[in-house]
Amino acid sequence: MDRYLNMAIKSVITEFPKVGTILKDYEIGCVTCGVGTCLLKDIIEIHNVPKPVEAEMMNKIEAAIKGGDTSKEEMQEIIGMPVPKVIAYSEPIQRLVDEHALIKRYLSLIPDLCDRINMDLEGNRELIQQGVVFIKQFADKFHHAKEEDILFEYAKGNTDIINVMLEDHKKGRCYVKSILLGVETGDAAFITYSLENYRELLTEHIKKEDEILYPWIEKGMSLNQIDELKGRFDIVDFEFGSDFYERWKCFVDSLDK
């Protein structure tokens, strides 16, 4: 077992697909994760698995690796067993999670926006452009800048995870450029393709940050660092204006109606 604890999780899953199923059941998405270089022994820490769940999950993984110890019935029991996930964040990290909530509300409106664009591009040009301003100003300039310029500095050790997040931010910026190009050339199909890709990318990205990255970074921070983070976020919030969040919330509220 020790050998496997020090092996990259992707290799473990390739050798023992059951391990991927078990992790998936505990809402740990190593099977679809783009990183995959985490060691099996680090999964518990990175994914902030609660203590009572840790032993149970590792027993199942060990049984799967030893082979045949987990019966079909037991595996079905594992698959059907939901694990509630309640994460308590510190105040500054909660602010980022709240910003995600607003971004997710906008993302949820994209399918309807795409339907409208397919029916009438000209009549929805302004709506597309307003959405792009929201993405650029709120999601990218305000929120992603807080992550890139401040939060990610506190990540220790596994830089692969940070690189994946930075790559997602870059891809998001490319999709925004594509949306604008589509508006410029009057290509409705290209706009909706880019919007859908942006929605998919950000939905997955936010889930990874809320459930994996933020708890992991936070766990490695001292109380002083959390205080420092709060102070640095306060400065950014002040620079953007006290009504910045509220203004964009009103924008999303208005779209919702």
Ligand SMILES: [Fe+2]
């Ligand atoms: Fe991010």
Ligand SMILES: [Fe+2]
């Ligand atoms: Fe984020």
